Amino acid sequence: MTRLPGPVHLRQVRTGNLQALLVAILDGPASRAELAQRTGLTKATVASLVEPLLRQRILAEDPVVNAGRGRPSRPLRFSDAAPVAIGVEINVRHLAVTVQRLDGSTAAERRVEIDNRRRGIDELIDSVAGLVSATLTESGREPLGIGLAVPGIVHGDTVVHAPNVPALTGSRIGERLAAALGMPMVMVDNEANLAALAHLWPQRLAGDDFVYVSGDVGIGAGIVLGGSLFRGGSGFAGELGHVIIERGGRPCTCGSYGCVEQYAGLHAILAAAGARGLGALHDALRQGDTRSRSAVNCAGSALGTALASLINVCDVGTVVLGGGYATLFDDLAPGVRAELGSGVLAAVRRPVTLTVSPFGRTAVARGAAALITRRCCLAPELLSATVPSADGRSTTG
Ligand SMILES: [Zn+2]
Known part of the structure; x- marks a missing residue:
C-alpha cells in the first residue's frame, strides 16, 4: 500500500522556492520573467520572493533594458551592498x-x-x-x-x-x-x-564528478562525486599523497614507504631538480635544463600512476591540478596524461580530462x-x- 505524503509545510515550500531563485540568479542577472523560466516557478511567486530580497538589499535591480519587442525588463542580480x-x-x-x-x-x-x-x-x-x-x-x-x-x-x-x-x-x-x-x-x-x-560553487567549472589535486609540500585531493564532496567516514578521504606507488620505496613522513608524495610532492621535485623554489624551477625549465626536465617528468609519471589508481576506484572523468601544480601544469601534464591514458581502464571509453585550476593560489x-x-x-x-x-x-x- 502506498502512503500519501503528509501536508507540506508552507514555510518549507517557500524556503525551497527561495533556494531555487537564489541558485537561478547565480547563473547571471535575469528579469523576473526569466527567473520564472529558469526555476519553473510562476511569475507571481517569483515576484513575491523578490520583493523582500530587494528591501533587504540582497538583490538589486539593474536599469531598464529594452530588449526589442515586448515589455522592457529590469534584470535582477545580487546587490553589491549584500552581506x-x-x-x-x-x-x-x-x-x-x-x-x-x-x-x-x-x-x-x-x-x-x-x-x-x-x-x-x-x-x-x-x-x-x-x-x-x-x-x-x-x-x-x-x-x-x-x-x-x-x-x-x-x-x-x-x-x-x-x-x-x-x-x-x-x-x-x-x-x-x-x-x-x-x-x-x-x-x-x-x-x-x-x-x-571553489570549482563547484557558485559555478560548476569541472562538472559533477572530478578530483581536485593540490600540489604543495604534501599532495591533497578533494574528491567530488555527484556534485558533492566525498569526505569518507572519518574525514581522511582524498589523502592522495599517501597512495603507495613503490612497495618498500622512499620513507614518508606518515611512517610508510613509497608514498607518491615522496616522488611528486613539491619538495621532492625541487630536490630532484636541484632548484631552490618554484620560480627557479620554472626558469630552469624554460632554459632547457635537462635535470629539471627529468625531475618534472618523473614527478608527472608518479602523480599519474597514483591518480590512475584513484580513478580506477571512483571513476571520475576530470582531474583539476591546483596549488603548486598549477604553476607547473604545462610541464607536468604530459607525464600525468601518459599514465592516465595507459592506467585508467575507463579511458578506452572516455579519456580523462586533465585541466588546470583557473584560480591559482x-x-x-x-x-x-x-x-x-x-x-x-x-x-x-x-x-x-x-x-x-x-x-x-x-x-x-
Ligand atoms: Zn605517506
Whole structure:
C-alpha cells in the first residue's frame, strides 16, 4: 500500500522556492520573467520572493533594458551592498583572507607570508582574527560568516591531524575564531576539499564528478562525486599523497614507504631538480635544463600512476591540478596524461580530462568563502537573519 505524503509545510515550500531563485540568479542577472523560466516557478511567486530580497538589499535591480519587442525588463542580480562571506586559509607558510560576494566575486583579499609551523594556537588565532578584521573593514560589508581552510584532517568541528601546522591538531579552531571575532557562523574544512568546492560553487567549472589535486609540500585531493564532496567516514578521504606507488620505496613522513608524495610532492621535485623554489624551477625549465626536465617528468609519471589508481576506484572523468601544480601544469601534464591514458581502464571509453585550476593560489580561500555562500543560498533564512531591511524593519524572506 502506498502512503500519501503528509501536508507540506508552507514555510518549507517557500524556503525551497527561495533556494531555487537564489541558485537561478547565480547563473547571471535575469528579469523576473526569466527567473520564472529558469526555476519553473510562476511569475507571481517569483515576484513575491523578490520583493523582500530587494528591501533587504540582497538583490538589486539593474536599469531598464529594452530588449526589442515586448515589455522592457529590469534584470535582477545580487546587490553589491549584500552581506559577504569570508574565506580564510591557514597554510604552512601563509595566511590568506578573501571577502566574497554571494555571486562569488571578490570584494577584498589579503595574504601574508608567514611561517606557521612553530606557532602556538593563540598566536595563530590572533593573526587570523587581525587579518579577517582588516580585510572585512576594507570591504565595508556585513559578514555572513567565516569559512576556514586548514592543512589537515577535519572531523566534526575538530582538526584531528595537521602534521605541518602542529598547533592545529586537536583544536576546535572554528569555535576559538568565532569567539575571538564575535561571529557565530564559522565552518572549518580541509584545504583540498575547499579548493575543490571553489570549482563547484557558485559555478560548476569541472562538472559533477572530478578530483581536485593540490600540489604543495604534501599532495591533497578533494574528491567530488555527484556534485558533492566525498569526505569518507572519518574525514581522511582524498589523502592522495599517501597512495603507495613503490612497495618498500622512499620513507614518508606518515611512517610508510613509497608514498607518491615522496616522488611528486613539491619538495621532492625541487630536490630532484636541484632548484631552490618554484620560480627557479620554472626558469630552469624554460632554459632547457635537462635535470629539471627529468625531475618534472618523473614527478608527472608518479602523480599519474597514483591518480590512475584513484580513478580506477571512483571513476571520475576530470582531474583539476591546483596549488603548486598549477604553476607547473604545462610541464607536468604530459607525464600525468601518459599514465592516465595507459592506467585508467575507463579511458578506452572516455579519456580523462586533465585541466588546470583557473584560480591559482586563491582556490583554497575562495572555496572557504564558498562554504558560507553555499550554506546561505541553500538555507536562505540565514540571509534574512543577517540583514536588516533598507527601511529599518526586520523582514523575513
Ligand atoms: Zn605517506
